[in-house]
Amino acid sequence: MSWTTDEMMSVAAARALPDGASCFVGIGLPSKAANLARRTHAPGLVLIYEAGAIGAKPARLPMSIGDGILAETADVVVSVPEMFNYWLQPGRIEVGFLGAAQIDRFANINTTVIGDDYLHPKVRLPGAGGAPEIAASCGEVVVIVRQTPRSFVEKVDFVTSVGYGSGPGDRERLGLRGRGPVLVITDLGVLEPDPETCELTLTAVHPGVDAAQAREATGWELAVADELRTSPEPTGEELEALRALEASGAPA
Amino acid sequence: MSWTTDEMMSVAAARALPDGASCFVGIGLPSKAANLARRTHAPGLVLIYEAGAIGAKPARLPMSIGDGILAETADVVVSVPEMFNYWLQPGRIEVGFLGAAQIDRFANINTTVIGDDYLHPKVRLPGAGGAPEIAASCGEVVVIVRQTPRSFVEKVDFVTSVGYGSGPGDRERLGLRGRGPVLVITDLGVLEPDPETCELTLTAVHPGVDAAQAREATGWELAVADELRTSPEPTGEELEALRALEASGAPA
Amino acid sequence: VYDQLIGAGCARKLIFSWGGNPGVGSLHRFRDAIQNAWPEPLEIEEHSHAGLANRYVAAASGLPFAVMRGYRGTDLPEHTATIAPITCPFTGELLTAVPALELDVAIIHAQRADRAGNVQMWGLTGVQKEAVLAARRSLVTVEEIVDELDPRPNAVVLPNWVVTYVSEVPNGAHPSYAHDYYERDNAYYREWDAISKDRNAFSAWLAELREGVPA
Amino acid sequence: VYDQLIGAGCARKLIFSWGGNPGVGSLHRFRDAIQNAWPEPLEIEEHSHAGLANRYVAAASGLPFAVMRGYRGTDLPEHTATIAPITCPFTGELLTAVPALELDVAIIHAQRADRAGNVQMWGLTGVQKEAVLAARRSLVTVEEIVDELDPRPNAVVLPNWVVTYVSEVPNGAHPSYAHDYYERDNAYYREWDAISKDRNAFSAWLAELREGVPA
Numbered sequence: 001m002s003w004t005t006d007e008m009m010s011v012a013a014a015r016a017l018p019d020g021a022s023c024f025v026g027i028g029l030p031s032k033a034a035n036l037a038r039r040t041h042a043p044g045l046v047l048i049y050e051a052g053a054i055g056a057k058p059a060r061l062p063m064s065i066g067d068g069i070l071a072e073t074a075d076v077v078v079s080v081p082e083m084f085n086y087w088l089q090p091g092r093i094e095v096g097f098l099g100a101a102q103i104d105r106f107a108n109i110n111t112t113v114i115g116d117d118y119l120h121p122k123v124r125l126p127g128a129g130g131a132p133e134i135a136a137s138c139g140e141v142v143v144i145v146r147q148t149p150r151s152f153v154e155k156v157d158f159v160t161s162v163g164y165g166s167g168p169g170d171r172e173r174l175g176l177r178g179r180g181p182v183l184v185i186t187d188l189g190v191l192e193p194d195p196e197t198c199e200l201t202l203t204a205v206h207p208g209v210d211a212a213q214a215r216e217a218t219g220w221e222l223a224v225a226d227e228l229r230t231s232p233e234p235t236g237e238e239l240e241a242l243r244a245l246e247a248s249g250a251p252a
Numbered sequence: 253m254s255w256t257t258d259e260m261m262s263v264a265a266a267r268a269l270p271d272g273a274s275c276f277v278g279i280g281l282p283s284k285a286a287n288l289a290r291r292t293h294a295p296g297l298v299l300i301y302e303a304g305a306i307g308a309k310p311a312r313l314p315m316s317i318g319d320g321i322l323a324e325t326a327d328v329v330v331s332v333p334e335m336f337n338y339w340l341q342p343g344r345i346e347v348g349f350l351g352a353a354q355i356d357r358f359a360n361i362n363t364t365v366i367g368d369d370y371l372h373p374k375v376r377l378p379g380a381g382g383a384p385e386i387a388a389s390c391g392e393v394v395v396i397v398r399q400t401p402r403s404f405v406e407k408v409d410f411v412t413s414v415g416y417g418s419g420p421g422d423r424e425r426l427g428l429r430g431r432g433p434v435l436v437i438t439d440l441g442v443l444e445p446d447p448e449t450c451e452l453t454l455t456a457v458h459p460g461v462d463a464a465q466a467r468e469a470t471g472w473e474l475a476v477a478d479e480l481r482t483s484p485e486p487t488g489e490e491l492e493a494l495r496a497l498e499a500s501g502a503p504a
Numbered sequence: 505v506y507d508q509l510i511g512a513g514c515a516r517k518l519i520f521s522w523g524g525n526p527g528v529g530s531l532h533r534f535r536d537a538i539q540n541a542w543p544e545p546l547e548i549e550e551h552s553h554a555g556l557a558n559r560y561v562a563a564a565s566g567l568p569f570a571v572m573r574g575y576r577g578t579d580l581p582e583h584t585a586t587i588a589p590i591t592c593p594f595t596g597e598l599l600t601a602v603p604a605l606e607l608d609v610a611i612i613h614a615q616r617a618d619r620a621g622n623v624q625m626w627g628l629t630g631v632q633k634e635a636v637l638a639a640r641r642s643l644v645t646v647e648e649i650v651d652e653l654d655p656r657p658n659a660v661v662l663p664n665w666v667v668t669y670v671s672e673v674p675n676g677a678h679p680s681y682a683h684d685y686y687e688r689d690n691a692y693y694r695e696w697d698a699i700s701k702d703r704n705a706f707s708a709w710l711a712e713l714r715e716g717v718p719a
Numbered sequence: 720v721y722d723q724l725i726g727a728g729c730a731r732k733l734i735f736s737w738g739g740n741p742g743v744g745s746l747h748r749f750r751d752a753i754q755n756a757w758p759e760p761l762e763i764e765e766h767s768h769a770g771l772a773n774r775y776v777a778a779a780s781g782l783p784f785a786v787m788r789g790y791r792g793t794d795l796p797e798h799t800a801t802i803a804p805i806t807c808p809f810t811g812e813l814l815t816a817v818p819a820l821e822l823d824v825a826i827i828h829a830q831r832a833d834r835a836g837n838v839q840m841w842g843l844t845g846v847q848k849e850a851v852l853a854a855r856r857s858l859v860t861v862e863e864i865v866d867e868l869d870p871r872p873n874a875v876v877l878p879n880w881v882v883t884y885v886s887e888v889p890n891g892a893h894p895s896y897a898h899d900y901y902e903r904d905n906a907y908y909r910e911w912d913a914i915s916k917d918r919n920a921f922s923a924w925l926a927e928l929r930e931g932v933p934a
Contacts (some may be wrong), residue, residue, distance in 0.1 A: 022880055027527070046880060050553060051628045055878055063690055068683045071627045075837060076876045077658045080630045081561045084554035086852055089573050090781025091879065112550075118583050124538040126524030126531070128552040133574050137781075162577035163653035174577040175598060177781075274665060280913045298665065302768060303843045307663055310802070314739030315905055323842045327622060329873045332651045332845045333776045336769035338637055341788050342566025344666065354726070363782040364765075370798050378739030380767040385789050389566075414792035426792040427813060429566075567814065568807040571786055588808040592783040594801075594818040599782065603809040657870030 003234050005187040006146075008206045010036055010242055011234040013097075013144045013185040017122045022046040023095040024088060024134050027065045029144045030097035032245065033185075039241045047078040048093060050130040052078045060248035065129075084130070088137050091177050096138030101125050101154045105199050106170075107163025109135065109143065110156035118158065128160050132162060135161035140182045147186035153219040164198035188214045190231065191239040194223065204229040255486050257439040258398075260458045262288055262494055263486040265349075265396045265437040274298040275347040276340060276386050279317045281396045282349035284497065285437075287313060291493040300345060302382040304330045312500035317381075336382070340389050343429050347392040348390030352397040353377050354408045357451055357472045358422075359415025359433040361387065361395065362408035370410065380412050387413035392434045398437035405471040416450035440466045443481065446475065507531040507696070510546060511706050517547040520603065521556040523532045532700040540698035542703065544675035545713045550584055551602070559586070560631045563638030564679045569601045576600060614662075614676045615685060616653060621664030627683030629660050636662055645673035647685050722911070723745040725761060726921050732762040734820065738773040743908045748914040757918065765778060765799055766817070774801070774820035775846045778853030784816045822857060825854035828892045829877075831868060832861045836879035837867045842898030844875050851877055860888035862900050 003011075012112055013033035017023055019042035031049075035058065038045045047056045051066040055075030058190045071077050075233055078087070087093060102110035111131060115122035141163075145151055163181045164170055171180050184191040189205035201223040202214050207230060215222045234242075255263075265285035269275055271294035277286045283301075287310065290297045299308045303318040307327030314322055323329050330339070339345060354362035363383060367374035387393055393415075397403055415433045416422055423432050436443040441457035453475040454466050459482055467474045486494075507525070509535030523534045537546035551559070554574050554715045562570035571590060576598075581587040590601040614625035614630040623644050625632060636642045644662070649672050653661065664670075676682075679692035699709050722740070724730045726748030738749045752761035766774070769789050777785035786805060791813075796802040805816040827847040829840035838859045840847060851857045859877070864887045868876065879885075891897075894907035914924045 015612045046878070051630060053628065063688055064630050066526070066630070066680075067688070068627055068681050071658070071683060075878050077628065079633065079660075080553065081557040081634060083779040084557055086571070086849075088554070090779065090852070092852075104675075112579070118579075119538075121539060124523075127520065127522050127550060128578075128580065129522040130553045132552045132578050132580070133554040136573060136576070159577065159579045165577055170577065175573070176577065177573075298663070303845060305571075305843065313904055315791065317905070318741070318843050318845070318895075320842055320896050323898060325872070327663050329843065331848065331875075332768065333772040333849060335629070336772050337565040337776075337787070338634075342637070363906050364794070370794075371753075373754060376738075379735065379737050379765055380793075380795065381737040382768045384795070385769040386765045388788060411794045416794055422792065427798070428792065429788075429790070433743045460821070529832075566788065567786060568810045568812050571782060571784070573781065586809075590805075590808055593803040593816050594804055595783045597783050601808050603807075655872030657874060659872060659874055706757070 001236050003239055004208065007229065007239060009144065009146070009185060009235060009243055011131050011238045012190060012206065012231050013142065014040060014042075014238070016142055016183050016185060017042055017095060019043055020044040021094045022048060022092070023097055024048045024093045024130075024138055026098050026129070026131065026134070026200050029099050031062060032242075033144055034097055034244055036238070036242050038212040039245065039247075041239055046075075048083075048087065049089050050080065050083055052076065052080055052083050054083075054087065057141040061245055074097075084133060084139050086125070088130070088133055091139060093137070094139045096134035098131055098134060098143050098161065098180070100151065102142055102151055102153050102181060103145055103163070103184065103200075104153050104156045106165060106167060107143065107184060107193060107198075107200055108159045108162060108165065109161040110158045112158040112160045114157055116157060120215070131161040135163070135180070136178060137175045138178045140179045143181050143184045145184065145186060147188045147214065147217040149217060149219045152217060159187060164193060168196070188217055199223055200210070201225055202228065204231050206231045207233050253486075253488050253491050255491055257458065259491060259494055260483065260486060261396065261398070261437060261439040263490045264458065264483050265394065265443060266292060266294075266490070268394055268435050268437060269294055269297055269347060269349070272296040272298075273346045274300060274344070275349055276300045276302070276345045276382075276390055277349050278351055278381070278383065278386070279314070281351050283314060285492075286349055287398055287491070287496050287497055291497065292490055298327075298483075300339065301336075302332065302335055304332055304335050306330065306335075306339065313497055336385060340382070340385055343389050343391060345389070346391040348386035348393045348430070350383055350386060350393060350395050350413065352395055352403065353394060354403055354405050355397055355415070355436065356405050356408045358417060358419060359395065359436060359445060359450075359452055360408050360411045360417065361413040361415060362410045364410040364412045366409055368409060368501045383413040387415070387432070388428045388430060390430045392431045393434050395436045397436065397438060399469040400467065401469060403469045404469065416445060420450050439499070440469055444477075451475055452475055452478065456483050458483045459485050507533045507700060510534050510537050511543070511700065512542040512710055515546060519549040519551070519556070522555045525693055525697055528697050530697075531704065532697070536703070541587065543664045549586060550580060551579070551586070555587065555600075555602050556605070557631055557634070559602050560634035560638050562602070562604035562607045564634040566603060569603050571599050571601055574600050605638060607635065607639035608641070610635040610642040611645070612636060612642070613645045613673070613682070615647050615668045615682060617649050617672075618653045619649060619651065621667055621670045622653060622694065623662040623667055623670065624656070624659050625665075626656055626659040627719070633660050633662065636666060641668040642666070643669045643671065645671050645676040647674055647676065647682050648672060722748045722915060725749050725752050726758070726915065727925055728758040730761060732764065734766070734771070735765040736766045736768045740908055740912055742905070743912050743914075744921045746913070748921065751918070764801060766801070767795070767797060770802065770815075770817050771820070772846055772849070774817050775819070775849035775853050777819035778821045779849040782819060784818050786814050786816055789815050801808055802821065807932065814840050820853060822850065822854035823856070825850040825857040827851060827857070828859070828860045828888070828897070830862050830897060832859065832885045832887075833868045836882055837868060838877040838879075838882055839871065839874050841871055841874040848875050848877065853879060856883040857881070858884045858886065860886050860891040862889055862897050863887060
C-alpha cells in the first residue's frame with residue numbers, strides 16, 4: 001500500500017501515544033493522530049479535549065474542539081474552568097499533544113503572530129487557546145507539525161507555549177512542572193530534545209527521507225543523532241484505520 | 253390557640269423573610285423558620301443550604317444541613333466549593349439566616365468557644381461552619397436566638413461571624429460587602445441595629461413580654477426604641493403550619 | 505459572530521484567547537483588522553483559554569482576581585497588561601494572577617427554560633455558567649420554553665433569579681450546534697471562509713444583510 | 720466517625736470547620752478532648768467551611784493556595800496559622816489566602832462504580848470530588864459495583880485513573896444516608912449522643928467494638 005508523507009506523520013504520531021495514557025488533545029493533526037492511536041494499538045487511550053470532554057471516544061473525527069460527539073461519548077463532562085484548573089493544571093494528564101505554526105531549536109511553539117511586531121504582524125494567527133498551559137503542565141508533550149524552513153525556525157517570532165525556553169534549566173526556573181516536549185513528529189521524521197542541551201535533534205527519518213532533506217527543511221543547523229533510526233512503514237491496518245477516520249469527519 | 257415563646261420566635265422570624273427572596277439557611281432554628289415562611293406567606297422563598305442545595309423545597313424539616321431531601325427537591329444542586337465561591341461570596345444571596353450561641357451589643361456572633369482561652373475553653377462549641385461568610389456576604393443577615401444573659405453578652409468570647417465589629421464603619425473597613433445583621437429575633441422580641449451607633453436596640457416585644465423582661469435577659473444595658481412595637485400574635489394558620497412542620501422532622 | 509462584527513466595524517476591542525474558524529482555519533476579518541486596521545483598528549487583549557476562563561471564574565466568584573499556573577516564559581505578559589505575577593504567601597512560589605472579567609451583559613444560548621425563567625443546558629457548556637454569573641445583566645436564548653425542566657444527566661441549571669432575560673430562539677446556536685437539537689452547519693463555516701476572505705465579498709454580504717433589516 | 724477516633728485516642732490533630740453532631744448537638748468526645756485533653760490532647764486547626772472548601776480546591780487545582788473573601792474581622796486568623804492576608808495585584812484590595820490542603824489519603828463513599836473503577840456519585844456530593852483530586856491516594860467505597868454507569872442527573876463521575884482503590888461496601892455511609900439507597904439512621908446519631916456524653920459509656924462501647932475485631 002502506498003502512502004503520503006502526511007499519512008506517515010499521523011501514523012508515527014499515533015504510535016508515540018502509549019495505550020492507557022491520558023492525552024490532552026488539540027484539534028487538527030493531534031486529534032487525528034490520537035484518534036488513530038485509539039483505533040489501532042491504544043484502545044485504552046484517554047482522550048481529553050479542552051472544551052470539557054474527558055475520555056471521549058468519538059466515532060468520527062470531531063469537527064472542532066467543542067464538537068457535540070465529544071460530550072456524547074465522554075466518561076466525564078466538565079466545564080472549561082474545571083478542565084483547566086482541576087485536570088490540566090495539577091499535572092494529572094500524562095501527554096499533551098500539540099500542533100504549531102512555528103517551532104524553534106528549543107521546541108518553543110508559536111501560534112500567535114508571524115513577524116516581529118505583535119501589534120502589526122505579517123500574519124495574525126488564531127492565538128494561544130489551551131496550548132500554553134498544556135505545554136506547561138502535562139507530564140510530557142508531543143508536537144506534530146509539518147517540517148519546512150518557515151515552520152522550523154531558529155527562534156520563534158512569539159513564544160506562545162514554552163518548550164525549553166532558551167535551554168537547560170529554563171523550565172525549572174519558570175516553575176513549569178511537566179517535562180516539556182519529548183517528541184516532535186513531522187512529515188519527514190522525528191526530533192527529540194538532546195538530553196544535555198535540550199536542542200531538538202533528528203533521531204529518526206521516515207522511509208524514503210534522509211537527514212539532508214530534514215536539514216534543508218529546518219531553519220537552523222539541525223543536529224542529527226549518531227544512530228539515526230528509520231520509522232517503520234505504515235502498516236496496512238494503520239493506513240486503513242487512518243483513511244476510514246479521515247473519510248468520517250472534517251479535514252484536519 | 254395558645255402558643256409558646258419558642259413558637260412566637262419562629263413565627264416572628266418566618267414573617268421577616270420576604271416572599272421571593274433568596275435565603276441562605278443555617279440548620280436548626282433558621283431552617284425551621286425559613287420552612288415555615290415558605291409554607292405561609294412566602295411560597296416563593298428560595299432556600300439555599302450550604303451543602304449544595306439551591307431552591308430546596310423540603311416536604312419535611314431537614315435533619316441536617318446535608319439531608320438528602322434537600323437535593324431531591326432543589327432547583328440546582330452544586331458542590332460545596334461552588335456554593336461558597338459562585339453563590340455566597342459574590343453577594344448574590346439576599347438574606348443570610350443564622351443562629352448563635354452568643355451575640356453581643358454589635359451583633360457579633362460566637363459559635364466557637366465559651367471562655368477566654370481558645371485552646372482551653374470552658375465549652376467547646378461546634379465552630380464556624382458556613383456562618384462567617386454568610387454574615388460577611390449576604391445582602392443582609394437575620395439572626396434567630398433565644399434571649400438570655402448568657403447568650404446576649406456585652407462582648408462575645410470569640411468573634412466567629414462579624415456583625416458590626418466594634419461599631420459604625422467597621423464592616424466597610426473590613427471589606428465586608430453585605431449590610432450585616434438587620435434583625436435579631438428572639439423568644440422575647442426583635443432587636444435592630446441603631447442606624448447611628450449600630451448597637452442592637454429592642455424595637456419590638458412579643459405579646460405578653462415587656463421591655464423590662466428583655467433588659468433582664470440581656471447582658472448589656474439594652475437600648476429600647478422610643479416606639480416599641482408589639483409583635484402580632486401567631487395566627488392559627490401560622491401555628492398549624494409550624495406544628496405540622498415540627499411533627500414532620502427532627503427537633504431543631 | 506465576532507468576525508462579522510469586526511468586519512462591520514462594530515467592535516472597538518476584543519478580549520480573546522483564540523481567534524480562529526473552528527475546523528476551517530483563519531478568521532479573515534479578525535486578521536484583516538489586526539494586520540491592516542480594516543475597516544478600523546481593533547484593540548486586542550490576548551489571553552490563553554485557561555487565563556480567560558479564570559478571569560470569568562474570578563468575576564463569577566466576586567473576587568477581583570484569580571490565581572493560576574500559566575503564562576510564565578511566554579511572550580503574552582509582555583503585551584497583555586491583565587497578567588501579573590503573584591507570590592504565594594505560604595510557600596513563596598511565584599504564580600500568575602489575572603483580574604476578574606466583569607461583564608456588562610452576557611449573552612448565551614441554552615437548550616431550554618421553563619416558564620419561570622429557570623435555564624437548563626447540557627453538553628459542552630464551556631464558560632457559559634461563569635459568563636452569566638460574571639455579568640450584571642444576562643440574556644439567555646433557548647431552543648424551547650417548556651412547562652417543566654425534567655432533570656437530565658450533565659445538565660447545568662441557572663435559576664431564574666440570576667438570569668435577566670430569556671428569549672425563545674429556535675436554531676439560535678446556528679451555525680454551531682445545539683446538543684440533542686441539531687448538528688453543526690459545517691458548510692456555513694466553510695462558506696464564511698470564502699465570504700470573509702475577500703473584502704468585496706464580505707461587503708456584499710453585509711449590504712445584503714442590511715437590506716433584510718427594517719430601518 | 721472522627722468523634723469515635725478522637726475518643727479512642729487515634730487522632731493527633733484535627734483540621735476542621737465544624738465539629739457537631741448534625742441535628743443532635745455536640746460531639747462529646749471532641750469536646751472532652753479539647754476541654755479536658757481526654758484521652759489525649761488534640762491539636763486543632765480551625766477554619767470556616769468556605770475556607771476549608773477552598774483549601775481542597777487549591778490542592779485539587781495544583782495550586783499552593785486559594786484566594787477568598789473571608790475571615791476578616793473574625794478571631795479565627797489569630798489562632799489559625801493557615802490564614803493569611805493577600806493583596807490584589809490589580810485593585811490593591813485586601814483579601815484572604817488559605818494554603819492548599821494536600822491529602823495523603825482521601826476516603827469517600829459513593830453510590831456506584833463500574834468494573835473498570837470509574838466512580839459515580841450524586842446528591843449532595845460536598846467536597847468529595849475535590850478531596851479525591853487533592854489526595855495522593857484515594858479509596859472510594861461504593862454501595863454497588865455495576866456493569867455500566869448509566870448517566871444520571873446531577874452525577875459526578877471520577878474516572879478510574881484518578882482513583883487508587885475502589886471497594887464495594889454496601890451501607891458504607893451508615894449512620895449517614897446514601898442518596899437513592901437508604902435513609903439516614905437518625906436514631907444512631909441520638910444514641911451516639913448518649914454513648915459519647917459519658918466517658919464510661921464510651922469506654923464500654925469501645926471495648927465492645929474491640930472484642931468484635933479479630934486480633
